[in-house]
Amino acid sequence: MTTSNERDRVVAELSVMIAGLENLRRRASGLILSLGADLDRDSSVTTIAAQLHATCIERKHPVTGDGWTNEKAAADLIGIAPSTLRGWRDYDSPLTFRKLHSGSVQYSLIGLANYLSGLPKNGAETR
Numbered sequence: 001m002t003t004s005n006e007r008d009r010v011v012a013e014l015s016v017m018i019a020g021l022e023n024l025r026r027r028a029s030g031l032i033l034s035l036g037a038d039l040d041r042d043s044s045v046t047t048i049a050a051q052l053h054a055t056c057i058e059r060k061h062p063v064t065g066d067g068w069t070n071e072k073a074a075a076d077l078i079g080i081a082p083s084t085l086r087g088w089r090d091y092d093s094p095l096t097f098r099k100l101h102s103g104s105v106q107y108s109l110i111g112l113a114n115y116l117s118g119l120p121k122n123g124a125e126t127r
Contacts, residue, residue, distance in 0.1 A: 048113035052077050056109075067109045068098065074107035078116060 049067070056063045061073035074095070075082040089097060089105070096111025 045110065045113045045117050048116055049109045052109045052112055052116075063109070064106070068106040069109060071105045071107065074112060077112055 053063060053067070055061075055077060056069055056073060059073075059076065061069055061076065063069050063073075069077070071082050071085055074097075075085050085093075085095070085097075085105075085107070088094065095115055096108040098106050098108075100106065
């Protein structure tokens with residue numbers, strides 16, 4: 001038989017766990033929305049964007065709450081040199097980027113995912 005104190009303690013612990021899970025659910029929902037996961041978006045792009053976000057976390061690359069990362073991280077994620085990204089910005093970049101007031105440049109994870117999803121698969125040639 002449990003005492004009133006034990007029951008109150010268990011209820012309090014469960015309340016904390018439930019609040020933590022609800023917070024985690026809200027954060028996950030926010031992440032999905034910030035990555036552009038809506039009903040019209042191709043699910044493969046959303047999946048790639050989620051993988052890019054996870055890779056950023058794993059490699060300790062910065063990611064903003066709305067799904068943007070810096071130039072060095074973007075280059076690392078798609079396997080090119082940062083100087084290539086700078087060159088692309090001068091000549092109609094295939095990637096979504098934004099320049100901040102500080103002069104630094106950020107790239108959208110959704111934009112990177114769109115770029116990666118458009119690359120040929122398995123070494124297939126394009127003409």
